[in-house]
Amino acid sequence: MTTPFPPRIATLVLLDASGRLLGALPPFEAATPWWNHVEPLVEAAAQRHGLRVTVLRLLRAERHHPPGGAVSYLAECDGGAPDALAPWDGGLDEQPLRMRWARPGGPRADLDWAVAALRRQGLAPDGEPRQLRSWNLSSVWRLPPYWLKAVPPFFAHEGPLLAALQAEAVPRLVAHDAGRLLLAPAAGEDRYGAPPDECEAMIDLLVDLQHRWAPRLDELLALGLPDWRAQAFGRALAELLPRIALPAEDRATLAAFSAALPAHFARLAACGLPDTLLHGDFHPGNFVGDGRRLTLLDWGDAGIGHPLLDQSAMLTPQSSASERRLRAHWAAAWRRRHPGADIEAATRLVEPLAALRRAVIYQRFVDAIEPAERPYHQDDVPDFLRLAALLLRAPR
Numbered sequence: 001m002t003t004p005f006p007p008r009i010a011t012l013v014l015l016d017a018s019g020r021l022l023g024a025l026p027p028f029e030a031a032t033p034w035w036n037h038v039e040p041l042v043e044a045a046a047q048r049h050g051l052r053v054t055v056l057r058l059l060r061a062e063r064h065h066p067p068g069g070a071v072s073y074l075a076e077c078d079g080g081a082p083d084a085l086a087p088w089d090g091g092l093d094e095q096p097l098r099m100r101w102a103r104p105g106g107p108r109a110d111l112d113w114a115v116a117a118l119r120r121q122g123l124a125p126d127g128e129p130r131q132l133r134s135w136n137l138s139s140v141w142r143l144p145p146y147w148l149k150a151v152p153p154f155f156a157h158e159g160p161l162l163a164a165l166q167a168e169a170v171p172r173l174v175a176h177d178a179g180r181l182l183l184a185p186a187a188g189e190d191r192y193g194a195p196p197d198e199c200e201a202m203i204d205l206l207v208d209l210q211h212r213w214a215p216r217l218d219e220l221l222a223l224g225l226p227d228w229r230a231q232a233f234g235r236a237l238a239e240l241l242p243r244i245a246l247p248a249e250d251r252a253t254l255a256a257f258s259a260a261l262p263a264h265f266a267r268l269a270a271c272g273l274p275d276t277l278l279h280g281d282f283h284p285g286n287f288v289g290d291g292r293r294l295t296l297l298d299w300g301d302a303g304i305g306h307p308l309l310d311q312s313a314m315l316t317p318q319s320s321a322s323e324r325r326l327r328a329h330w331a332a333a334w335r336r337r338h339p340g341a342d343i344e345a346a347t348r349l350v351e352p353l354a355a356l357r358r359a360v361i362y363q364r365f366v367d368a369i370e371p372a373e374r375p376y377h378q379d380d381v382p383d384f385l386r387l388a389a390l391l392l393r394a395p396r
Contacts, residue, residue, distance in 0.1 A: 023085030188290030228305030
């Protein structure tokens, strides 16, 4: 399948099991343009050079942001150095914010933990582990038929939250500990590009879940979920705005909005929907389904706040007709539970907040990851701030 993105030309810089630098493999075109998609890199090393490698981290990228372009990675090699290696003099540094799985031996420690967790339950994988993705937000492996996911400290709430949500349509949690999650397989395939009728079923699932959890905010906060309600949101925005270079008009718009934020949240509360659990990245690609059951994945961005903050990720990529249809369905789903709520007014009030929330989140990522990984997120911060300013200036 072709994509509209430039190809990714990957270079793997290899270490041996002791951490000694061996050299670099010749560059090659990866099967996908996505920087964090490391499975094609592992497969290429095996097919082209007969090597077993584990990708540790991004070293350098030609482009300022993903996807595509020339990208180099550090990888751990299981075995001797191949003849095809070229010298590499890029230099390897130490970074205090480096993720555990981005260090030599880190992925092996995660795999050992997962196998031990299965063994304690009388279980075992039925095939060889496969590395799928690796970047600053997660390390994902397949231990057939299970999934191993390791997450950074700022997503440490994902395991405890999934444990609390096991009665909901979420992956079955086999084990979790210290930022590691071992998940049972969920039926079906990912639902990227799902049609509107399936998106409506996803919205129903989310609204049902949010309605049930609205009275249980204290439990959720005790799990360490981020707070996106008025007071915490105001603090986060006030801290962010002075840090980011913006055009003068956007800066003035956002400064005025930040000063008026308590009144804005008061109008939003008057619309009649309660604060509740947010998924945080609610779009079809974070579902798997088989036509009978949907499972909602990836709860690292979860938090506490207004339920309609979950609209933007679902609605932004839709056509105009599908967006109108899904907005109407979302409003009807909430109105059945809160008949007097002004869903349309709440939707308008939430739109700039959703963009600002994304800006704050991406800045938190940038602040918590090593410099080489920052191109994944750094452009998103000013982009979402500019979007929020445009929304605030748009006629209503």
